[in-house]
Amino acid sequence: MNRALTNIPLFPLSGHVLPGGVMRLRIFEPRYLRMVREVCAQGDDGRVGMCMFNDNGSVEHNTHIHSVATLARVIDFEHRDDGLLGITVEGVEPCEITAIRVDSDGLRRGDVTIREPWQETPLPTSYTHLAERLCQVYSEYPELGECPSDDRLARADWVCQRWLELLPVDAKVKQELLREPCCSRTLDYLAGLIHESEHKSDP
Template identity: 30%
Template sequence: MAEMLPLLFQKRHVLPSGRMQIYISTVDQVPTLKTALTSKSGLGICMYSDKKEAQHLFHIGTRVTIDDFDQDPNTRLLKLTVSGQDNFKIQSIEQTTDGVFWGKTTPLPRWKAITINNEQRLLATRLKKMFEKFPDLDELYKRKDFDNLSWLCQRWLEILPLPAVDKQKLLNKPTCLNTYDYLMSMIKTSH
């Protein structure tokens, strides 16, 4: 069933069960924030690319809830902490007179939890090291699910600077197994 969601466009992506801090402009994105805070549906975060040769809005996004927000005293930016709830596919986008972008969205099924096996444990080990190296990232996650391959793959898709088009293709798959194969091929070619 289609649902209308207020949308924000980001270069980074948050996925279900993920948490992220994003920055929005107090100049032109506050109406979207106000709409999201009063909406029962939450807010949609969508990826975009602003490369001159390939400007593009991507069709898969994540409905998020806003956990916290704070104004940066040195800039005209608001820092939001958001939690990913579920993915959606954008059917159409319209902009209202107050500048809010609304997406007509349909939900995508969540990847089912898959208990990792010994071969897949490498992804968990490396993610634990990443969390140790970046305490701000570690602090975002009160609950970590290192034994769940779907959770691991989604965290890696959030963290790694992969091309957005690749992330979108992987998110369009019914399970995390294609993402696992993609991540493992990256690890094997880096050695």
């Protein structure tokens, strides 16, 4: 039976973080500053529901948040020179939002069901170019962190999730892919996207 959690603070973003991923954020709205304090006070058990915006949804009816989300934990924070709070979150496990409530200051909270994560899957040799291109992206954008040197680049599930975080794919498409029981469909989808991108860049 899937685990269910209640009263999880939700953080909808245009950027996305998935299980195994890391995202750096700047926090300035009072409701989200309160969220960070609350989550950090819970120690290792503290979780934030990192959500995807639904551009066709309604803020009034809370349908502006897609249901497939990621439970994340705050792994670092800093008080920035610009006065904002900088935090780093790490995606822990996938979840589905089943209900949303709104605090008086606008902070959304959700009841969630934990979804089964994609199983660790070896990256087929015919798709190793996806890992190679991912390493190139890490080298071109140092703010993403260092390219991992362990066996994560040999895992199709990990590589697929990092590409889904990075690519400007419509959130609805990402939701459909993340609902799949494994990463095989995402692998094919990403290979097609990157092949098309490389083809367009050829002289």
